[in-house]
Amino acid sequence: MGSTLAMTAFGALAIGAGAGDSPAQASISAQERLGWVQAYDIPRGPMAPALNAFAYVNGLHIAYDARVTQRLTTPGLAGAYSVREGLSRLLDGAGLAYRFSDNGRAVSIVLAQNDRATMNDAGGATPLPTIDVGADAARPKSSGASGAAKGPGDRHTGYTAESAPTTLKTDTPLLKSPISVRAVTRQTMDDQQAISVGDAVLTNISGVTPIPNLLDVYKIRGFSVSQSTYKNGLIELRSRYLDTANLQSIDVLKGPAAMLFGRSEPGGLLDLVVKRPLETPYYSIQEQVKSFGGTRTTIDATGPLTADKSLLYRVNAEYYRTDSYRDFVTDRNFFVAPTISYRPIEQFRINVDFEYQNKTWVDDYELRPAVYDHPANIPISRYLSAPYLTTNLKNHFDKKRIAYDWTYDISKDWSLTNRLSYTSLGTTNGNVAGAGFNQITGVLSRTYVYFPGNTDNTFATNLDLKGKFETGPLSHSVLVGFDYLSNYWGMKSQIITPISAINIYAPNYYTLDVPRGGGFAHSGEQWTGVYGQDMISFFDDSVHVLLGGRYDWNAVSSSGGYNSNWLTGYGNYKTVYSSAFSPRVGVVYQPLPFMSVYGNFAQSFGSNNTTNYSMPQPPQRGEIWEAGAKAEFFDKRLTLTMAYFDITKTNIPTADPLNSTITYLIGKARSQGFEFDLTGRIDDNWSVIANYTHDDVRTVEGSAANALTVYNSNLAVAGKVLASSPRNYGNLWVKYDADDAFKGLSLGAGLTVTGSALGDNANSYVLPGYALLNGMISYTTKIDDFTVTAQINVKNITDTVYYPASQDRTYIKTGTPRTFLGSLRVEF
Known part of the structure; x- marks a missing residue:
C-alpha cells in the first residue's frame, strides 16, 4: 500500500494480492482480465472481509472507505463468475459501486449516486485515491485473515487467521x-x-x-x-x-x-498446514546462524509451470546443522518438500505433496535427576548419558511421505474432498535412561536402550462431502465423511542392558560399556470411522447450533519377545478390538456482528499405543465441557478468545521410571481451567500476541499404594497434580513496524512467565517458576529487484536457568540458555 492511501482522511484500506505482474500477465488486456471466470465460496456477512477475499482470489488491489464498509453486509458469493459479475453480486443492495483502473488491476469502491442513505457529506460519489502498488505491497497492512492480502511467498500473513x-x-x-x-x-x-x-x-x-x-x-x-x-x-x-x-x-x-x-x-x-504453490513466481533464500555453532539454509521457490497457470509448483528445502549447549550433542538435518497443484477445470483442483527428510544426531535425552525437593544443582551443559555409546552409535532418521488432496465442486453449494497420505519412517536410535539415583552420593544408575532398525509405515485417507441448503428459516452447513488409518511398526534386535553408573557431580565418560541382549517387537493398527455434522444457523444468522457424531472401529495388534540373560520369555501375538461413538454438540450466539459467545460438549476416543512388552493397552476416553467468548476488532485485524474448560480423561499411560518397557495407567484425571488469547494487529504499526492460562490438572482415580511405593515408582494418587503441570502461565509478544523515514524497520519483544510446577506424579519435588525475555530487530529494503531482510533474534536475554518440563525424578528437561539467531533473506 502506498503512503498516499494510508494518509487519506477516511482511513481507507487497500487490499492486494501479488506485488506485481509477471510478463505473461502484463501481456493480457484489461478486458481479458475482467472476463476471467473464477470459482468463489465467500460466505455472507460483513462487507470488508468479503472484499478482501475477492481481491486475493483475483490478484486485485481494492480501495474502499472502511468507515462505510464496517456497517455493511454482503449476501456472499458462491459459484463461478467473472470479475465484474462477482463484484456486482458482492455489492448487491449495499449502495456501493465500483470503478476499475485502466489496467484492470485496481478497483475503487465508490458510493452509488442513487443511494442517499450512504452519500458522503459532499452529496456525491467519491472514489478513493489511486493505489500505489510499489514496494509496500510486499508488506501489506492487513491482519492476514483468510482472504486478506499476503506479501510475496505468502509470508506476510499477519498474526491472526479468520478461519481454519x-x-x-x-x-x-x-x-x-x-x-x-x-x-x-x-x-x-x-x-x-x-x-x-x-x-x-x-x-x-x-x-x-x-x-x-x-x-x-x-x-x-x-x-x-x-x-x-x-x-x-x-x-x-x-x-x-x-x-x-x-x-x-x-x-x-x-x-x-x-x-x-x-x-x-x-x-x-x-x-500442520503446508505451503501451497502460487501463480505469481516467487523465490527466496535465507541463511541463518545461531549460537552453539548452528547454521540453517532454506529455499522457497514457486510459480506456474504452464502459460495458463493450471499447473503450479513449489519447492521448500532446508539444510540445518548445529551443536548444543549440552556436551557431546550434535544435529544434522536435510529436508526437501516439493508440491504440485493442478487445476484442469474450474470445478476440480488437486495438490500433490512430497517430503524427504534425513537426520543424523546425538540424542539430547534429558537425563537429569531430582535431589530431594528440587532439580539437581549441576551445570545445564552436563551430559549424563554415555557418550562412548551415543557418539559412536549415532541416531538416524529417514522419512519419506507422499500425499494428495483434491476437491471437486459439484455445484456452488456442494463439494467433495479426498485426502490421502503414505509415510515411511526408518529409525535407528538409542538412549540412556535412569534406573535409580542415590541422593546422598550422587550416583545415577543407568540403562541403555538401542533400536538398530525400526520401520514405521502409515497409510491414511479420508473422504468428505460438504454442502449448504435451507429448510424454511434454517440454514444448514453439513459435513459427512469417512476415514481410514493403517499402521505397521516393527522393531528388531532391541538391546536393553544395564551400563555403568555415573556420578552426576564428577562424571567419568571413559567407561567402556558393551551392549548385550536383544529381541523383537511388532505392532499394527487399523482404524475406521464415519462421521457427520450439521451447523444450523437461524435468527438472522445470529444463532448457530452444531450437531455432530462419529462412530469408530479400532484394532490394535502386537507381539514381542526378548532373549538376554536377564530378561527371558517371548510374547504371543495379541489383538485388542474396540469401538466407540463420539458426539459433539455446540451453540454459538452472536449478539453483535463482531462478538459471539459459545458452549460445547464433546467426547473423544483414542488408543494408548504403549505396551507392557507385547500387551496392548485399553483405549483412552475423554470428555469436555467448554464455554467461552470470541470477538474481532479493527476490521477483523485483532481477535480475542476466552474459554473455560473442564476435561476428564481415563487410562492415561505413565512410564515406570525404573523400567522403561513397563507402562502404568492412571484411572482418571481432570483438567479445569481458563484461557485467554489476544492476537493480531492493533493498528498499522503495532501487532500483538498475548495469552494466559490457568489450569488445574489432577489425578481423580489413581494408585492406592503406600507412600514409599508411590515415591519410588512415581505412581499417580487421587488428588495429586500431574507431573509438569504449572497452574499459571502466560506469554506476550509485541512488534512495532516503523514507517516514514524508518520504513522497513521492525522491532519485537516477548515475555514468557511460568509459575512453579510439581515434577512428578507423586508430587515429590518442585520445578521453580521462571520468566524469559526475548527480542527481535529486522530491517527490509529493496536492492534493485531484490527484497533483502536482515534480522537478529535473541532468546532468553537474561540467560535464565529454568526447567520447563519433567516426567519423573530422573527425567527433567532443561531450558535453552541465551541464544542469538541472525538471518539474511533475499526474495525476488
Whole structure:
C-alpha cells in the first residue's frame, strides 16, 4: 500500500494480492482480465472481509472507505463468475459501486449516486485515491485473515487467521464456530525465527506446554497430544523432528476433536498446514546462524509451470546443522518438500505433496535427576548419558511421505474432498535412561536402550462431502465423511542392558560399556470411522447450533519377545478390538456482528499405543465441557478468545521410571481451567500476541499404594497434580513496524512467565517458576529487484536457568540458555 492511501482522511484500506505482474500477465488486456471466470465460496456477512477475499482470489488491489464498509453486509458469493459479475453480486443492495483502473488491476469502491442513505457529506460519489502498488505491497497492512492480502511467498500473513478450513474441514468463520481454534501464522514463525514446530506453538498459543519426549509431543490443556499431530488433516503418527520450512500455518484445535478426526486426545490436536504453490513466481533464500555453532539454509521457490497457470509448483528445502549447549550433542538435518497443484477445470483442483527428510544426531535425552525437593544443582551443559555409546552409535532418521488432496465442486453449494497420505519412517536410535539415583552420593544408575532398525509405515485417507441448503428459516452447513488409518511398526534386535553408573557431580565418560541382549517387537493398527455434522444457523444468522457424531472401529495388534540373560520369555501375538461413538454438540450466539459467545460438549476416543512388552493397552476416553467468548476488532485485524474448560480423561499411560518397557495407567484425571488469547494487529504499526492460562490438572482415580511405593515408582494418587503441570502461565509478544523515514524497520519483544510446577506424579519435588525475555530487530529494503531482510533474534536475554518440563525424578528437561539467531533473506 502506498503512503498516499494510508494518509487519506477516511482511513481507507487497500487490499492486494501479488506485488506485481509477471510478463505473461502484463501481456493480457484489461478486458481479458475482467472476463476471467473464477470459482468463489465467500460466505455472507460483513462487507470488508468479503472484499478482501475477492481481491486475493483475483490478484486485485481494492480501495474502499472502511468507515462505510464496517456497517455493511454482503449476501456472499458462491459459484463461478467473472470479475465484474462477482463484484456486482458482492455489492448487491449495499449502495456501493465500483470503478476499475485502466489496467484492470485496481478497483475503487465508490458510493452509488442513487443511494442517499450512504452519500458522503459532499452529496456525491467519491472514489478513493489511486493505489500505489510499489514496494509496500510486499508488506501489506492487513491482519492476514483468510482472504486478506499476503506479501510475496505468502509470508506476510499477519498474526491472526479468520478461519481454519483444513482443521475444521469447513469454511465456517472461527467467530461462528463453537470450537476453540488458534493459529500460528507464517509471519509469526518468521518474526520469531521458529525453526521447529515446538518453537512456534509453545509461546504463541494458550494452554500449550512442553513435555520431555523423544517424539514431537506437547501438552494441550494439561494432557499430552502424543498421537494428535496432523498434517493437512491427516495423522502424522509418532511424529518427530517436525520442521517449519514448508509450513504456512499451525492450527491448534482445543478440546476433543474425535468427531472430525477419530483418534485424538481430549486436550486437543495440532494440524500442520503446508505451503501451497502460487501463480505469481516467487523465490527466496535465507541463511541463518545461531549460537552453539548452528547454521540453517532454506529455499522457497514457486510459480506456474504452464502459460495458463493450471499447473503450479513449489519447492521448500532446508539444510540445518548445529551443536548444543549440552556436551557431546550434535544435529544434522536435510529436508526437501516439493508440491504440485493442478487445476484442469474450474470445478476440480488437486495438490500433490512430497517430503524427504534425513537426520543424523546425538540424542539430547534429558537425563537429569531430582535431589530431594528440587532439580539437581549441576551445570545445564552436563551430559549424563554415555557418550562412548551415543557418539559412536549415532541416531538416524529417514522419512519419506507422499500425499494428495483434491476437491471437486459439484455445484456452488456442494463439494467433495479426498485426502490421502503414505509415510515411511526408518529409525535407528538409542538412549540412556535412569534406573535409580542415590541422593546422598550422587550416583545415577543407568540403562541403555538401542533400536538398530525400526520401520514405521502409515497409510491414511479420508473422504468428505460438504454442502449448504435451507429448510424454511434454517440454514444448514453439513459435513459427512469417512476415514481410514493403517499402521505397521516393527522393531528388531532391541538391546536393553544395564551400563555403568555415573556420578552426576564428577562424571567419568571413559567407561567402556558393551551392549548385550536383544529381541523383537511388532505392532499394527487399523482404524475406521464415519462421521457427520450439521451447523444450523437461524435468527438472522445470529444463532448457530452444531450437531455432530462419529462412530469408530479400532484394532490394535502386537507381539514381542526378548532373549538376554536377564530378561527371558517371548510374547504371543495379541489383538485388542474396540469401538466407540463420539458426539459433539455446540451453540454459538452472536449478539453483535463482531462478538459471539459459545458452549460445547464433546467426547473423544483414542488408543494408548504403549505396551507392557507385547500387551496392548485399553483405549483412552475423554470428555469436555467448554464455554467461552470470541470477538474481532479493527476490521477483523485483532481477535480475542476466552474459554473455560473442564476435561476428564481415563487410562492415561505413565512410564515406570525404573523400567522403561513397563507402562502404568492412571484411572482418571481432570483438567479445569481458563484461557485467554489476544492476537493480531492493533493498528498499522503495532501487532500483538498475548495469552494466559490457568489450569488445574489432577489425578481423580489413581494408585492406592503406600507412600514409599508411590515415591519410588512415581505412581499417580487421587488428588495429586500431574507431573509438569504449572497452574499459571502466560506469554506476550509485541512488534512495532516503523514507517516514514524508518520504513522497513521492525522491532519485537516477548515475555514468557511460568509459575512453579510439581515434577512428578507423586508430587515429590518442585520445578521453580521462571520468566524469559526475548527480542527481535529486522530491517527490509529493496536492492534493485531484490527484497533483502536482515534480522537478529535473541532468546532468553537474561540467560535464565529454568526447567520447563519433567516426567519423573530422573527425567527433567532443561531450558535453552541465551541464544542469538541472525538471518539474511533475499526474495525476488
